[in-house]
Amino acid sequence: xxxxxxxxxxxxxxxxxxxxxxxxxxxxxxxxxxxxxxxxxxxxxxxxxxxxxxxxxxxxxxxxxxxxxxxxxxxxxxxxxxxxxxxxxxxxxxxxxxxxxxxxxxxxxxxxxxxxxxxxxxxxxxxxx
Numbered sequence: 001x002x003x004x005x006x007x008x009x010x011x012x013x014x015x016x017x018x019x020x021x022x023x024x025x026x027x028x029x030x031x032x033x034x035x036x037x038x039x040x041x042x043x044x045x046x047x048x049x050x051x052x053x054x055x056x057x058x059x060x061x062x063x064x065x066x067x068x069x070x071x072x073x074x075x076x077x078x079x080x081x082x083x084x085x086x087x088x089x090x091x092x093x094x095x096x097x098x099x100x101x102x103x104x105x106x107x108x109x110x111x112x113x114x115x116x117x118x119x120x121x122x123x124x125x126x127x128x129x
Contacts, residue, residue, distance in 0.1 A: 004118045011111035012062055018105060019078060020059040026052025041088045055081065062112075068120065075113045082106060 026033050026048050033052070038045045058074040061067065082105050089099035 001122050004115055004122055007111065008115035008119050011108055011115055014108045015078070015112045016059040016062050018108065019055045019081075023052045023055030023057075023059060027056055028052075041085075041092060043088075051081065071116065075109070075116075078109055082109060 026037070029045070029048050029052075033048050034045060037043050037048050037051075054077060058077055061070055061074050082102060086099055086102045089102070
């Protein structure tokens with residue numbers, strides 16, 4: 001159980017940190033956010049604070065004990081966000097080297113999600129933390 005907890009927290013802190021940093025930049029509608037989301041990818045500017053709020057709240061929810069159904073929605077939302085960002089980069093003609101780094105985010109997301117469920121199963125099976 002100790003290994004599961006350590007891996008869960010490593011992946012989850014990385015995931016939440018990445019989403020929180022991105023979310024806060026989007027919430028503040030920084031120049032970098034406008035350049036990336038609106039100018040480069042073509043999304044409307046009103047979308048920026050919306051996605052920022054969703055990322056920020058999702059990152060916070062991952063640290064609140066309980067609420068397994070809401071956490072499932074957070075993982076789904078983060079998955080949709082990463083898929084949409086990667087797909088958008090591909091569709092605007094970015095070279096593989098420009099969007100390949102997104103694969104790291106998918107690994108971090110998958111690691112957090114997998115170890116979240118391993119942790120839940122271990123607790124349900126009666127293993128102590």
